Structures are given as C-alpha cells and as structure tokens.
Amino acid sequence: MNVSRELVTRNSSKPECVCVEGSVVFLSMVDIITFLTGQPVVVTLLWTILTSRKTPDILNFHLALFHNLQYLIxxxxLCFLFLVRDEQWKVFNFLLVYAQTGGPMSLGFICFQRYVAVIHPTSYPLLKKHRYREACVATVWLFSLSFAVTNVLGSESIAPVAMAFFKNFPFFVMIAMTCMMVHSTIQTIRMLKKPGPESNKMNPAKRRAINAVRATSAITLCFYFPVTLMAKIQTTCKFACQTAPFSFLLLSAASVVDPLCHLSTLRKLFACCKCEEKPRRS
Structure with missing residues (x-):
C-alpha cells in the first residue's frame, strides 16, 4: 500500500494528505467490501429485531442503524475518491470521527445495560423507567455527528482550546468506555458462570450471554482501542497520512464484525443456510 506523503495547503497553513493511486485503490476496496458485506448483515439484523416476538432491543437496533449510516457514508x-479526490479527505475525516466516537459509546452503553441486568436485576426495570436506552441513543447521535461535523468544518472558526477538546474527546471516551466495559465484563461473566442451584451445567441462555459480553469487549479492544491510540500518538501529518488508512480499515471491520457477532448470539447468522429436519413418522 502506497500512502501519500505529499501535502497541500487549503485556505490556511493546515496541511492535508493527498491520495495517490495506491491509497485510492486501498481505500476504495475498503469502502466497497465494507458496504457489500455489511449491508446484508445489518438488514438481516434489523429484520430479526423488528420481527422478534420479544421486546425490541433498542440499543442494538440503534447500533445497527449507526453502522448502516456508516456504510452509506x-x-x-468512494464517490469522492474518484470524482472529487481533492475533497475526499473531508468525508474521510468525518467518517473516522463518526465511527471512532459513536461506536465505542454504543458498545459501552450496551455492556452497562447487560451488567445491570445480571448483577443488579432488581434495579434493571429502572432503566426503562428513566428512559436509559433512549438517552443513550440520543447521546451517541448528538456527540458522534456534532463532533464529526466540527472536526471537518469548524477548525477555522473555533478557538484552539475548544478545537483541542473536540480532537481529544474520542480518546477520553475510549478510555472511559474501555474501563467500564472491562469491569462490567469481568463481573458479568463471573456471575453468569456460577452454577444454578439445581445443576452444575451452564444453560444455553447463560452461555449465549457470556459470548455476547465477550464479543462486545473483544470488538472494542481489537478494533476501536488501536484506532484511538493511533489517533492520539499522531504528532506529524506525515505520520497521520501513514496510519489513517489502517484506522479506516479497523473501523470499517468493526462495523461489520459487530452485527455478525450479534446475529451469531441470536442464532440467526446461518439460519438461511440451515434446513430444519422433519420428524420421521414411525
């Protein structure tokens, strides 16, 4: 992969990366593969949640919509890469901040909800009473969209101190959400692994819950956390131009892996490939 090391100046002394052919091919392939693999998975997940007889899972439904918008962006x-290449960095930066902020926040809220349901079941109804899920959804959309827009369009009109806050906010979100998820995951798994009074075997529902909690933390640590660290340690534009495509790849992969894991937890991932066996009549 040949990442561009050239710099241009746009309306100020702020340098931006210029895409060359190697990076254009890499970024366009990531865009195409992300859309083609993620869109069918998210559509299946949304349909599964909407048609389920259980109460709709608002947070996971919201996260699926969040990923779906990421695919559309x-x-x-992709269009900007081939039609308006000089301006593609605006969409690129918007997408990076959008996914880097909203993804970890959404997973953190989901993890906390599971923690309360397992560790403090008597307090779990209070989440519905106080509109916890609706507040989380509104918070994610507010911060992810506003910070993404500000990062791209507001750098020239916002004070340096305020701009520094906007630049560093995803890092602090990632640290806070990671600490919360690690604590919640450890406590939740410990509780779920305790055998019931009637049997020493773990029932399938508990096993699925453990797998879901582990998957949430794994996605955060394997995809979002490295992106946040790379963004934090970038000190020169040259270094940023080299690491940005890898961050883009990790964020795109996270948007596909997460709905796949959720479908797997719901046992719907390979439902279309399985044929139910009819019982034989004796």
Whole structure:
C-alpha cells in the first residue's frame, strides 16, 4: 500500500494528505467490501429485531442503524475518491470521527445495560423507567455527528482550546468506555458462570450471554482501542497520512464484525443456510 506523503495547503497553513493511486485503490476496496458485506448483515439484523416476538432491543437496533449510516457514508467517500479526490479527505475525516466516537459509546452503553441486568436485576426495570436506552441513543447521535461535523468544518472558526477538546474527546471516551466495559465484563461473566442451584451445567441462555459480553469487549479492544491510540500518538501529518488508512480499515471491520457477532448470539447468522429436519413418522 502506497500512502501519500505529499501535502497541500487549503485556505490556511493546515496541511492535508493527498491520495495517490495506491491509497485510492486501498481505500476504495475498503469502502466497497465494507458496504457489500455489511449491508446484508445489518438488514438481516434489523429484520430479526423488528420481527422478534420479544421486546425490541433498542440499543442494538440503534447500533445497527449507526453502522448502516456508516456504510452509506463509505459509499459517499468512494464517490469522492474518484470524482472529487481533492475533497475526499473531508468525508474521510468525518467518517473516522463518526465511527471512532459513536461506536465505542454504543458498545459501552450496551455492556452497562447487560451488567445491570445480571448483577443488579432488581434495579434493571429502572432503566426503562428513566428512559436509559433512549438517552443513550440520543447521546451517541448528538456527540458522534456534532463532533464529526466540527472536526471537518469548524477548525477555522473555533478557538484552539475548544478545537483541542473536540480532537481529544474520542480518546477520553475510549478510555472511559474501555474501563467500564472491562469491569462490567469481568463481573458479568463471573456471575453468569456460577452454577444454578439445581445443576452444575451452564444453560444455553447463560452461555449465549457470556459470548455476547465477550464479543462486545473483544470488538472494542481489537478494533476501536488501536484506532484511538493511533489517533492520539499522531504528532506529524506525515505520520497521520501513514496510519489513517489502517484506522479506516479497523473501523470499517468493526462495523461489520459487530452485527455478525450479534446475529451469531441470536442464532440467526446461518439460519438461511440451515434446513430444519422433519420428524420421521414411525
């Protein structure tokens, strides 16, 4: 992969990366593969949640919509790469901040909800009473969209101190959410692994819950956390131009892996490939 090391100046002394052919091919492939693999998975997940007889899972439904918008922005970025290449960095930066902020926040809120349901079951109804899920959804959309727009369009009109806050906010969100998820995951798994009074075997529901909690933390640590660290340690534009495509790849992969894991937890991942066996009549 040949990442561009050239710099241009746009309306100020702020340098931006210029895409060369190698990076264009890499970024366009990430955009295409992310859309083609993620869109069917998210549509299946949304349909599964909406048609389920259980109460709709608001947070996971919201996260699926969040990923779906990320796929659509990837298509926009793909168009900019070939039609308006000099301006593609705006869509690119918007997509990075959008996914880097909203993804970990959404997973953190989901993890905390599971923690309360397992560790403090008597307090779990209070989440519905106080509109916890609705507040989390509104918070994610507010911060992810506003910070993404500000990062791209507001750098020239916002004070340096305020801009530094906007730049560092995803890092602090990631640290806070990671600490919360690690604590919640450890406590939740410990509780779920305790055998019931009637049997020493773990029932399938508990096993699925453990797998879901582990998957949430694994996605955060394997995809979002490295992206946040790379963004934090970038000290020069040259270094940023080299690491940005890898961050883009990790964020795109996270948007596909997460709905796949959730479908697997719901046992719907390979439902279309399985044929139910009819019972034989004796």
């Amino acid at each position: 990837s298509l926009v970025h």
